[in-house]
Amino acid sequence: MNKCLFYSAAVLGLAASLQSLSAADLVGKVTLKGTAPAELAMTTVNADKVCGKMHDQPVFTRHYVVGQGSGLGNVFVYVTAGVDAKSVPPAAEKAPEILDQKGCLYYPYVMGIRTGQKLTIKNSDPVLHNVHSQPKENKEFNFAQPLQNQESEKSFTVPEVLVKMKCDVHNWMFAYIGVVDHPYFAVTDKDGNFKISGLPPGKYTVEAVHMKAGKKSAEVTMAADGGKAAFELEAPAAAK
Amino acid sequence: MQSGKSQAWLTRFLFLNAILTFFLVSLGGKVTSMGVGMSVPDWPQSYGYNMFFFPFDKWLGPGAGGVFFEHSHRLLASLVGLFSIIAALWVAFAETRFWMKVMAFLALFSVAFQGLLGGLRVVLDKYNLGMEFGLTHATFAQLFFSLVCALVLFRSNWWRNASPHPRAASLRPWILATCCIIFVQLTVAATMRHQHAGLAVTDFPLAYGKIIPSISPAAIASYNSSRIEISDSNPITASAVVLHMIHRLLALVIVGLIATCALKSRSILGSSHKITVYNFLWLGLVALQFCLGIATVLTGKSADIATAHVAVGSLTLMTGALLSMGCYRITSPRTALNLRPAPRMQSASSQLA
Numbered sequence: 001m002n003k004c005l006f007y008s009a010a011v012l013g014l015a016a017s018l019q020s021l022s023a024a025d026l027v028g029k030v031t032l033k034g035t036a037p038a039e040l041a042m043t044t045v046n047a048d049k050v051c052g053k054m055h056d057q058p059v060f061t062r063h064y065v066v067g068q069g070s071g072l073g074n075v076f077v078y079v080t081a082g083v084d085a086k087s088v089p090p091a092a093e094k095a096p097e098i099l100d101q102k103g104c105l106y107y108p109y110v111m112g113i114r115t116g117q118k119l120t121i122k123n124s125d126p127v128l129h130n131v132h133s134q135p136k137e138n139k140e141f142n143f144a145q146p147l148q149n150q151e152s153e154k155s156f157t158v159p160e161v162l163v164k165m166k167c168d169v170h171n172w173m174f175a176y177i178g179v180v181d182h183p184y185f186a187v188t189d190k191d192g193n194f195k196i197s198g199l200p201p202g203k204y205t206v207e208a209v210h211m212k213a214g215k216k217s218a219e220v221t222m223a224a225d226g227g228k229a230a231f232e233l234e235a236p237a238a239a240k
Numbered sequence: 241m242q243s244g245k246s247q248a249w250l251t252r253f254l255f256l257n258a259i260l261t262f263f264l265v266s267l268g269g270k271v272t273s274m275g276v277g278m279s280v281p282d283w284p285q286s287y288g289y290n291m292f293f294f295p296f297d298k299w300l301g302p303g304a305g306g307v308f309f310e311h312s313h314r315l316l317a318s319l320v321g322l323f324s325i326i327a328a329l330w331v332a333f334a335e336t337r338f339w340m341k342v343m344a345f346l347a348l349f350s351v352a353f354q355g356l357l358g359g360l361r362v363v364l365d366k367y368n369l370g371m372e373f374g375l376t377h378a379t380f381a382q383l384f385f386s387l388v389c390a391l392v393l394f395r396s397n398w399w400r401n402a403s404p405h406p407r408a409a410s411l412r413p414w415i416l417a418t419c420c421i422i423f424v425q426l427t428v429a430a431t432m433r434h435q436h437a438g439l440a441v442t443d444f445p446l447a448y449g450k451i452i453p454s455i456s457p458a459a460i461a462s463y464n465s466s467r468i469e470i471s472d473s474n475p476i477t478a479s480a481v482v483l484h485m486i487h488r489l490l491a492l493v494i495v496g497l498i499a500t501c502a503l504k505s506r507s508i509l510g511s512s513h514k515i516t517v518y519n520f521l522w523l524g525l526v527a528l529q530f531c532l533g534i535a536t537v538l539t540g541k542s543a544d545i546a547t548a549h550v551a552v553g554s555l556t557l558m559t560g561a562l563l564s565m566g567c568y569r570i571t572s573p574r575t576a577l578n579l580r581p582a583p584r585m586q587s588a589s590s591q592l593a
Contacts, residue, residue, distance in 0.1 A: 037468050044470060050303035063468050127303035132278055140366045142281040146298070166472050168279035169305035174472035212465045236466035 024226035026196040032072040034235030036064035051104030071192020074110040076178040078185035082204035091116040106175035112185040134164040251395040257323040269550030273543040276306025283359040324351045378430035386561040405570040418497040419560035425490045438473035440480035444537045522559045
């Protein structure tokens with residue numbers, strides 16, 4: 001009996017290893033069609049007695065981060081269909097993701113996390129922040145971090161794209177978290193590039209979500225050596 | 241029955257409570273305008289401290305941010321609560337009018353209920369009920385402010401010595417109807433504010449370049465994608481745009497109604513009658529309120545302007561409510577009875593004796 005279990009586990013382990021060996025990267029780019037509206041100078045941040053001291057340059061809003069080749073940053077890209085749940089490694093094995101409060105701003109502005117994975121929320125500022133999640137599906141939390149370098153751990157139980165995080169003490173502080181139940185997600189860099197690693201060969205539906213420019217889906221075929229995807233989101237008509 | 245001096249102090253005390261309540265309502269408006277209602281996430285404690293022993297550095301320190309406004313609102317509310325207890329007891333001992341005692345205790349129960357609503361708005365926010373309780377808290381605040389001011393009116397010499405003016409009966413329904421519409425307007429405004437969706441329409445006098453803005457899903461998506469704001473706001477919805485347009489329309493209706501009331505009052509009571517004077521003051525207030533509404537849109541809902549808009553809104557409702565009561569006073573049959581010439585009253589009672 002024990003021998004049987006041992007061989008079964010070995011076969012499953014081998015299959016998972018082979019699958020992970022054949023898994024590759026899905027790379028791509030999200031671009032913005034049209035001209036993004038101008039960002040606003042966050043004068044309230046610079047004028048704040050404590051937060052203002054942490055910035056020697058004017059701070060701007062981060063709604064549309066547009067880089068080279070009209071690449072759009074801060075887009076959450078994730079697989080919405082095609083993932084084999086059995087091949088997904090447990091979330092608990094992943095290192096915690098970190099959401100930092102620094103200079104009275106959230107870093108990163110957009111991030112992804114798996115259900116059940118630990119989220120470390122850190123306060124790097126010498127000032128009280130309250131961390132207030134505003135989910136629609138998950139359980140809300142709202143707690144204070146009065147001390148510098150204080151860390152707290154939270155997690156989400158239900159997939160939800162995107163969960164807003166805010167600080168009620170400083171009303172300009174907010175960030176977004178994409179919560180999914182697998183590891184196949186990414187956030188675009190300042191030039192709109194993304195890479196989803198470890199995606200096994202197969203057909204998938206991938207979605208790109210931006211808080212302002214909306215979302216778009218694409219069907220993607222992953223080969224053994226990887227796959228590519230491109231998304232074009234549109235700037236608001238008034239700004240074109 | 242207390243001395244005349246003590247009676248005067250009671251009136252002054254009620255007036256002071258009304259002023260404090262006005263600041264309380266305004267501070268509540270500031271908290272909502274800044275979106276810092278949840279910056280103290282627990283209640284009745286403040287970050288685990290007894291509210292009255294919350295550390296000064298966390299309340300007034302340079303990094304207090306939204307905590308300063310929310311905690312100050314709670315402390316001022318406690319002070320108004322304390323003053324309302326004193327006022328109710330003082331009125332109970334000093335007043336001879338039973339209904340006045342009832343009103344004073346009604347104010348006391350109202351402030352307690354209002355405090356509970358404020359606390360539940362915080363505590364139940366995690367169950368997504370913050371908006372509902374916040375909206376009720378904001379609307380009830382307007383009624384409470386008018387009630388507290390009415391207590392001052394009932395204590396005034398004008399109220400005690402009001403001369404009957406039966407012709408003003410035709411003015412009464414106009415003022416009362418206007419007052420009711422103002423209350424509806426303030427409820428619409430409170431709903432808009434507690435949706436925390438920022439400005440649903442960002443231009444004036446047109447709305448997204450049109451007289452009637454589109455509320456199609458594509459248009460709503462476009463409004464949201466083009467909106468760049470510093471503070472976080474919930475996405476605009478079609479219902480938020482509709483609500484905003486109703487608010488604009490009601491503003492026009494209210495200005496027209498108050499102007500009508502002022503003109504009717506002048507024609508019925510004469511321009512020197514107090515009801516007419518306060519009717520024109522009411523018209524001035526609503527004109528200021530109209531300008532503040534425009535400024536709220538044009539400044540992208542600046543927190544200070546939006547707060548002033550809330551404060552003047554509460555003054556507008558209160559003035560209307562007090563005018564309604566004043567109008568009732570001068571047209572009531574009891575007022576006419578109370579003010580029969582003294583000699584006839586005396587001879588009648590002597591005949592009865």
